Amino acid sequence: MPSDDQFTLITADRVIDARGGLPLERGAVLMEGSKIAAVGRAEDVRAPEGAAVAVSDYPGCTILPGMVDCHTHHNGFGDGRLGDDLALLPDEVLTLQSARNARVSLYSGVTTIRENGPKNATMFRLRDSIDAGLTIGPRMVLCGRPVAIIGGHMGYFGGEATGPIETRALTRQLIKEGADYIKIVATGGTTRTSFPTLPSFNVDELRAVTDEARKFGKLTATHSASLAGIANSLDAGVDMIIHCYYRERDGSDNFREDIAERIGQQGAFVNPTLQVSRATAWELAHKREAQGLSADERAQLDEARANLEVRLEHTRRMIEMGLKVITGSDSSWSSYRLGNTVYETELLVHAGYTPMQGILSVTSRAAAALDMADKVGTLEPGKEADVLVVRGNPARDIDDLWNVADVFFAGRKLERGSDESLAAVRQPRAQGV
Ligand SMILES: [Zn+2]
Structure with missing residues (x-):
């Protein structure tokens, strides 16, 4: 009681x-x-x-x-379905699923989250419901919906914009609706109509968002699944680089120390999202045990494993360089479910953090990354x-x-x-x- x-x-x-x-x-x-x-x-x-x-x-x-998870997707199920398919569900269903995820996450010890990509106003409505005492969940740092290009990654969540005037206008609109920070999609991703290794926005479009956000005292974070996206994000002065794939246009991996140094010089936080690859690999490995895999699935399993190895190595180098690497789970993206944030922290420890540094990455340093250090994290x-x-x-x-x-x-x-x-x-x- x-x-x-x-x-x-x-x-x-x-x-x-x-x-x-x-x-x-x-x-x-x-x-x-x-x-x-x-x-x-x-x-x-x-x-x-x-x-x-x-x-x-x-x-x-x-x-x-209590733990602070800098990267969640409360709308999802963590059952392998793509964001494209999730976005077809009605907002009411997504809001209820978000409520369930929020409760599960809170019970696992996560007391603050930053939401990285819900559809429309679903998470604003969930927060309203929590404030009204209808349900419970962690403290929430919300973006409303991600700022995306037409046809780009997560554009289906309702935040497409073109040109610096529209990206600036969308930033103002999101702040008007209650956004605490602005999530920007700087490259493609798993979205079917997007191009993961190519940049999405041009630098002037990104800069309009970061300028406007800064004016209102809001942080920015970019989904960056390639080197070009990281470089553009740094040109625009974003506060957090998400995923941070050191990947060339042709898909080859290439740890660019000069880019990593720029991240350090600008003081941007890095959220590597490692577990999301391992969760896919686990899902496929379980399926292999239970019923066997198709040739396609075997290739996916090999790719998920190889990707995880490369990303662990790149994260190790960023940690050695003293970059501000923090825990952000990316659950429920892909096959990674809410309530499992600790797996991401565990992988940061595999990548070189001591267990105590791992704890800081999911408490005080995560809170600092969200500009919440005066309230939570210690x-x-x-x-x-x-x-x-x-x-x-x-x-x-x-x-x-x-x-x-x-x-x-x-x-x-x-x-x-x-x-x-x-x-x-x-x-x-x-x-x-
Ligand atoms: Zn994400």
Whole structure:
């Protein structure tokens, strides 16, 4: 039952406040209403004398900030269908599916999301519904719909524009409707009528968006599935490069250190989206076990594996160069389902982050990437009381982020449902991928 106590005091074997230091052994977090009141050693943190306080101890556990996922697609199902097909569904159905995804994601410990590509106003309506108390979900940083070219990737979501006047106008329209940031599609992608290795917008069109967004204090992020898209994005001064494929026009992979250096110089964040390839590979590997694969599917499996290897290597180099690489899952794109954000963080650890750096990539650094660092992402007095408790120590083994004991959202402990329903959310790994 939700507690009506004014204060909640939780203690555990350790607290990771995600400010960059070592875990605090035998730590405590005190929440007052929806905010964090104090963080420290268990013997030092106390509710005021005589205050109503709910106390819980979590032996063998770690307390850390709720996770921040910088890249979601709440409209989707994560069942392999393309965005083209998703966009054929009515907005009402997409909004209901988004509500289901939002709940699943929140229960997995994700307390803030940035949505990267819904159709029309579906996510604005979901946020309205959450604000009205009809349903629950994480804090949401919304783009409305992506800014795309005619026939380009994600144009089917309702945000096509041509020329700098139209891209500027669409930016104003999205801000009028309630957009918190602007998502731009700078290259093609999986959309059938798009060209993944070619740029979509010209630089003047991109610059009109980034100028206008900056004027209103909004961040920008570009889907960039090729080198030309990354270069154009940097010319336009975007704040985050998504996917960040070092891929030439002819489809060959080529890690361009000069481009990576520019990303670093401009201070742009990078969201590599690694798990989305692995999820496809897992799906196909499971199918191979169950019923075998066609020649086409075998080729897809080989391609997904090869792509993952290349992308891991490129991400490793970006991490070594000190670029600001953060966690953004890209679920439910392709076969990657909401509620599985931890797989993306795990792959960033494979690519070279320490487990603690992995934790920061999905908490404080992710919050900084969304310009939310004053509200969420660390455990500090005055911040929102979005708090995750996991069994084990994720600073030693990042997989312990899966072992959620409790999630507190705005100071309230969530009733997350049965162990069976929670376990069913996690997508199974596949052998040999
Ligand atoms: Zn995406």
